[in-house]
Amino acid sequence: MLTVTGLRERKKQQTYDALSEAAIALFLKRGFDEVSVTDIAEAANVSKPTLFKYFPTKQDLVLHRIADHRHESARVVAAAGVPPVQALREHFLAGLTARDPITGLNDHPQVLAYYKLVFTTPALTTRLHQFMDDDERALAEALGGDLKGELLAAQAVSVQRVLSRRNWEVITAGQRAADRYLDAVTEAETAFDGLPIG
Amino acid sequence: MLTVTGLRERKKQQTYDALSEAAIALFLKRGFDEVSVTDIAEAANVSKPTLFKYFPTKQDLVLHRIADHRHESARVVAAAGVPPVQALREHFLAGLTARDPITGLNDHPQVLAYYKLVFTTPALTTRLHQFMDDDERALAEALGGDLKGELLAAQAVSVQRVLSRRNWEVITAGQRAADRYLDAVTEAETAFDGLPIG
DNA sequence: CACAAAAGATTAACTCGGTCAATCTTTTGC
DNA sequence: GCAAAAGATTGACCGAGTTAATCTTTTGTG
Numbered sequence A, B: 001m002l003t004v005t006g007l008r009e010r011k012k013q014q015t016y017d018a019l020s021e022a023a024i025a026l027f028l029k030r031g032f033d034e035v036s037v038t039d040i041a042e043a044a045n046v047s048k049p050t051l052f053k054y055f056p057t058k059q060d061l062v063l064h065r066i067a068d069h070r071h072e073s074a075r076v077v078a079a080a081g082v083p084p085v086q087a088l089r090e091h092f093l094a095g096l097t098a099r100d101p102i103t104g105l106n107d108h109p110q111v112l113a114y115y116k117l118v119f120t121t122p123a124l125t126t127r128l129h130q131f132m133d134d135d136e137r138a139l140a141e142a143l144g145g146d147l148k149g150e151l152l153a154a155q156a157v158s159v160q161r162v163l164s165r166r167n168w169e170v171i172t173a174g175q176r177a178a179d180r181y182l183d184a185v186t187e188a189e190t191a192f193d194g195l196p197i198g
Numbered sequence C: 001c002a003c004a005a006a007a008g009a010t011t012a013a014c015t016c017g018g019t020c021a022a023t024c025t026t027t028t029g030c
Numbered sequence D: 001g002c003a004a005a006a007g008a009t010t011g012a013c014c015g016a017g018t019t020a021a022t023c024t025t026t027t028g029t030g
Helices: A007-030 A037-043 A048-054 A060-067 A072-079 A084-097 A109-119 A122-142 A147-172 A177-193 B007-030 B037-043 B048-054 B060-067 B072-079 B084-097 B109-119 B122-142 B147-172 B177-193
Strands: none
Touching: A007 A037, A007 A048, A007 A060, A007 A109, A037 A048, A060 A109, A060 A122, A072 A084, A072 A122, A072 A147, A084 A147, A084 A177, A109 A122, A109 A147, A122 A147, A122 B122, A147 A177, A147 B147, A147 B177, A177 B147, B007 B037, B007 B048, B007 B060, B007 B109, B037 B048, B060 B109, B060 B122, B072 B084, B072 B122, B072 B147, B084 B147, B084 B177, B109 B122, B109 B147, B122 B147, B147 B177
């Protein structure tokens, strides 16, 4: 068995990428609701059932990028040697510095277009919230699963959602990420200060 | 114009009730996903498009009861003469005392069956979360719409969701509402104490 | 009390997201 | 090199939700 990666694996990856890229390109051009999954399957030279073997829902054609970050908060807390809230705060602040798109503080046109698509399409925001609920559950578990853990998890996820959304809105209104950075840090610190333990 | 309530209004109300009751009865008996909207329309002697004129989605046939409480938090805050967090806390505690189903502290079999249906059906919990997001937006607006308001709104909604869910789980596990009451109050006070300002 | 206008219900046909059973292709064990 | 298993592909199908045209019922008015 000398095959490093089977031919099959490579083809699968190719199909996956073709679907995702075709989908996002079409969605960006015509809008999420104006493109049918059949259109996407055709554009990727694949049948509709095949598409759904790669992506469980139409929304996931867009959101798989974000979904890859699933349970990140829980992992951060579990891996950290410091108190949970401190770990989450530092992780978010590092994200701001790195201009991680998930913090909303990124003004690359492609990133902006992508998030505009997500935030202005109800079906996508809905599914995004499902992912965040998953995140919250995992985080609550990582925090012990008791009342305090559940509350902290819910509030930590909320905080990150509100902060990211605000950053994205300011950037969308035209401000450069670099110009927003300091305010974003200030807001993040204010927000995390409001969490128990600190 | 002496007509107190037109005949038309009454018939509409009748159809509305017939649809809702037929739907919930069928869902409770066979499960949400095992009943088609066509089944419900037939049971209510109505056509499918007519059903959708009364309820925008299949889920709303179940959730309209909860949806009636929309923006309740925002209204509570707006109507109160006390600080927002205090108003929300008092409102929730009053709900516990009154065994308001929305607090999870209600052990009537019908109520339990209804919430079991809601919480164990993904399509319903998803739509429920959409309502809570609406609630959160309205509350944030009522709180001023700035960062602090948005954060407080998100956390207040989270707190109520976590508390209600915990109560429901304990009741579902077999405890009587009366026996849960004191713990529910304690947990609620702990949770609201964690919110800014208090 | 009749009747015109309008509001609402009905029907049939349609679109679209998602699933399934059967078929075909590729990989793998011998 | 080949048979069997694993996996990919497809056409046919189902259910939610919509639309346009038609028909019924209610209501305000002469």
